[in-house]
Amino acid sequence: MNIHEYQAKQIFAKYGVPTPKGLMAQSVEQAVENAKILGGPVWVVKAQIHAGGRGLGGGVKLARSIEEVEKLSREILGMTLITHQTGPEGKLVQKLYIEDGADIKDELYLGVVLDRAREMPVIMASTEGGMAIEDVAHNTPEKIIKIAVDPAIGFQGFHGRELVFGLGITDPDEQKKLISFASKLYKLYIENDAEMIEINPLVKTGSGEFLALDGKMGFDDSALGRHPDIAAMRDISEEDADEREAAQYGLSYISLDGEIGCMVNGAGLAMGTMDTINYMGGTPANFLDVGGSANAETVAKGFEIILKNPKVKAIFVNIFGGIVRCDRIANGILEATKLVDVHVPVIVRLDGTNAPEAAEILRNANIANVIAATDLADGAAKAVAAAKQAK
Amino acid sequence: MSILVNKDTKVIVQGFTGKEGSFHAEQCMAYGTKIVGGVTPNKGGTEHLGKPVFNTVKEAVKSTGATVSMIFVPPAFVADAVMEAADAGIDLAVIITEGAPVRDMQAAKAYAVKHNMKTIGPNCPGIITAEECKIGIMPGMIFKKGNVGLISKSGTLTYEGANQVVKQGFGISTAVGIGGDPIIGLSYKQLLPMFEADPETHAIVMIGEIGGDLEIQAAAFIKEHIKKPVVAFIAGQTAPQGKRMGHAGAIVSGGAGTAHEKMAALEAAGVKVVVSPADIGKAIAEVLAKR
Numbered sequence: 001m002n003i004h005e006y007q008a009k010q011i012f013a014k015y016g017v018p019t020p021k022g023l024m025a026q027s028v029e030q031a032v033e034n035a036k037i038l039g040g041p042v043w044v045v046k047a048q049i050h051a052g053g054r055g056l057g058g059g060v061k062l063a064r065s066i067e068e069v070e071k072l073s074r075e076i077l078g079m080t081l082i083t084h085q086t087g088p089e090g091k092l093v094q095k096l097y098i099e100d101g102a103d104i105k106d107e108l109y110l111g112v113v114l115d116r117a118r119e120m121p122v123i124m125a126s127t128e129g130g131m132a133i134e135d136v137a138h139n140t141p142e143k144i145i146k147i148a149v150d151p152a153i154g155f156q157g158f159h160g161r162e163l164v165f166g167l168g169i170t171d172p173d174e175q176k177k178l179i180s181f182a183s184k185l186y187k188l189y190i191e192n193d194a195e196m197i198e199i200n201p202l203v204k205t206g207s208g209e210f211l212a213l214d215g216k217m218g219f220d221d222s223a224l225g226r227h228p229d230i231a232a233m234r235d236i237s238e239e240d241a242d243e244r245e246a247a248q249y250g251l252s253y254i255s256l257d258g259e260i261g262c263m264v265n266g267a268g269l270a271m272g273t274m275d276t277i278n279y280m281g282g283t284p285a286n287f288l289d290v291g292g293s294a295n296a297e298t299v300a301k302g303f304e305i306i307l308k309n310p311k312v313k314a315i316f317v318n319i320f321g322g323i324v325r326c327d328r329i330a331n332g333i334l335e336a337t338k339l340v341d342v343h344v345p346v347i348v349r350l351d352g353t354n355a356p357e358a359a360e361i362l363r364n365a366n367i368a369n370v371i372a373a374t375d376l377a378d379g380a381a382k383a384v385a386a387a388k389q390a391k
Numbered sequence: 392m393s394i395l396v397n398k399d400t401k402v403i404v405q406g407f408t409g410k411e412g413s414f415h416a417e418q419c420m421a422y423g424t425k426i427v428g429g430v431t432p433n434k435g436g437t438e439h440l441g442k443p444v445f446n447t448v449k450e451a452v453k454s455t456g457a458t459v460s461m462i463f464v465p466p467a468f469v470a471d472a473v474m475e476a477a478d479a480g481i482d483l484a485v486i487i488t489e490g491a492p493v494r495d496m497q498a499a500k501a502y503a504v505k506h507n508m509k510t511i512g513p514n515c516p517g518i519i520t521a522e523e524c525k526i527g528i529m530p531g532m533i534f535k536k537g538n539v540g541l542i543s544k545s546g547t548l549t550y551e552g553a554n555q556v557v558k559q560g561f562g563i564s565t566a567v568g569i570g571g572d573p574i575i576g577l578s579y580k581q582l583l584p585m586f587e588a589d590p591e592t593h594a595i596v597m598i599g600e601i602g603g604d605l606e607i608q609a610a611a612f613i614k615e616h617i618k619k620p621v622v623a624f625i626a627g628q629t630a631p632q633g634k635r636m637g638h639a640g641a642i643v644s645g646g647a648g649t650a651h652e653k654m655a656a657l658e659a660a661g662v663k664v665v666v667s668p669a670d671i672g673k674a675i676a677e678v679l680a681k682r
Contacts, residue, residue, distance in 0.1 A: 116573050116603045193494050223492035252637045267637025268545020268600055271626035272668040278629045279667045289637045320547045322530035353530055377669035
């Protein structure tokens with residue numbers, strides 16, 4: 001789960017990680033009110049969406065008067081912001097963050113993520129703040145410092161020294177401040193089961209203070225149960241409505257650009273099915289994992305969500321029945337076709353436990369739209385052919 | 392022969408009396424697995440499925456001589472269960488539970504490594520030595536005995552792969568579902584040498600997916616140390632960047648961990664890489680025909 005910048009900064013504040021003062025606003029009036037409370041003389045009006053690259057997309061702007069705060073808030077609130085992370089459809093701006101302008105001398109990058117290879121959190125830092133870290137990693141990887149911290153010992157003095165010397169910070173007072181900053185950030189990463197924290201930029205001000213100018217945080221979904229305060233920060237308007245609806249039924253759904261709807265049990269086989277469709281010259285319309293217990297209700301819901309996409313010209317149901325018997329799934333599919341108006345060809349491949357019985361059930365039902373397939377390759381080929389025919 | 396488990400392996404179940412634990416323990420016993428007991432706190436001294444229940448893993452190990460534990464406890468208790476197993480001297484913990492927090496698994500795995508306990512999973516179908524011992528939730532009847540070892544991050548792709556191998560007239564020695572979480576126990580790099588050393592395994596199927604770099608590590612290892620033919624499939628060639636594809640660890644972030652870079656690394660290591668999982672069986676038939 002991801003949260004907004006203003007929420008990340010609330011968590012930072014709780015742990016004593018310094019940030020500029022700021023207040024969230026959901027209307028232009030509130031933005032103006034916030035600006036008055038902050039006092040100025042310079043404010044930053046920031047769009048709050050779950051995506052990076054907001055500045056380049058025109059979602060972060062400097063104001064030098066209350067009038068300007070009002071004008072910019074009116075512009076940004078309600079706009080559809082397109083950045084390299086939102087996709088071409090962009091994201092609607094529903095919240096603003098009004099923040100004190102900072103006196104920026106230097107821009108750094110500081111983040112904490114899980115290093116999967118080392119199986120421990122790693123602090124990432126760079127002198128190249130304010131740029132996309134992916135680009136820095138690609139073009140000048142030597143400018144990124146990585147410091148793995150074993151949670152069994154926590155953030156130690158040597159981690160801090162590696163950080164400041166790596167960044168070329170020589171002033172003892174500045175060293176102390178940045179080490180304290182990083183150690184607090186590590187602590188909040190661990191204590192909140194964060195998956196990633198990114199501060200880009202972390203700025204050094206004219207007076208030698210370090211401030212988190214931005215803040216991005218993501219959390220381990222599996223750990224949200226023990227963090228009700230963080231779970232409460234969820235903003236469902238930032239999530240894809242279809243993905244959310246699917247999740248309520250225990251389905252894992254992600255929409256894609258293609259024409260062949262996919263309904264599969266298991267995440268790996270679901271990806272493998274998409275890959276096979278692509279390999280055979282078709283295009284997958286979605287990823288959909290119906291989970292281990294595909295039944296009439298989940299299959300019907302799956303059809304419903306897939307068919308919301310007008311581009312879908314055929315559906316490939318690919319189930320490898322293990323503990324769940326295929327004959328039961330076949331009956332589930334038949335029932336689902338009664339519950340939902342399935343107006344495109346449905347190619348069904350059921351393999352595994354009781355597959356011959358399942359094939360028999362589908363054959364006897366003799367539904368015009370339902371085409372049986374013998375294996376993965378056969379099913380994918382039939383789905384690709386059906387989609388081509390529908391054009 | 393086989394790897395890690397066989398018909399003589401003594402297994403206990405942590406979370407024995409729960410719904411999932413009961414159902415799958417029973418299925419495993421029906422397959423022939425030597426389930427010798429289980430652990431459920433406060434139910435010690437009772438019997439379940441005709442086997443003794445213990446309050447702690449230590450008691451269970453002492454009384455039954457079990458060396459492997461199959462873990463079905465709820466996600467929030469997984470780390471505790473894994474560490475208890477390690478502390479009690481279990482050799483291998485097979486963690487089936489899905490949804491354990493990453494931070495918990497980090498600590499649990501570090502503790503397991505310190506105690507020389509191997510782990511498989513979490514969030515995996517388990518391990519099966521065909522027609523001898525099933526420790527997990529996979530449908531046993533797919534796995535006919537044979538000479539192909541299988542390692543997979545995905546459950547249903549394990550079944551798909553095994554099924555194709557069998558349909559081509561071959562069979563499985565041992566299949567291991569390693570799980571798709573960000574932090575997992577035994578991975579390709581540890582399992583490949585076990586298959587290399589197993590005289591009954593003649594070829595290996597390796598099924599990976601987007602996210603992380605375990606497959607890249609495996610490629611480097613294969614190049615240096617594996618002489619047996621390896622067939623690989625990497626799921627998620629068509630997965631969009633930045634989206635989590637079902638498994639917690641299946642995500643391409645910042646352009647890293649793509650299927651294509653993994654496929655290229657494996658190919659460069661001499662692995663026969665298939666673009667569609669539908670070709671796993673055929674590829675195995677080809678590499679075994681060349682032997």
